[in-house]
Amino acid sequence: MSDLLCVKAGDAHAYGCPVCASRDFSENLRAGSAGRNYCSNCRSTFVTMHNGANQSSMGIPIGGYSVFPSVMPHPFKGSSVQIFPAK
């Protein structure tokens, strides 16, 4: 599960889903500083880190695995292009 996207919660709210840039996502699980989010536009699961944390100290259950994601730069940060694939 090394391809799991993990971004800062503030970046997700500023730039949207790290896959499609949609704001149509919601946090459906919280473990410590890490939140698991589901984007209902592109149906992707990704993790947001809260409170300035860069590495989750608690496992996030995703697809039968427990992952300890670390923050990566938001793919759309610094970009003026906003992509919203059709549902």
Ligand SMILES: [Zn+2]
């Ligand atoms: Zn998305």
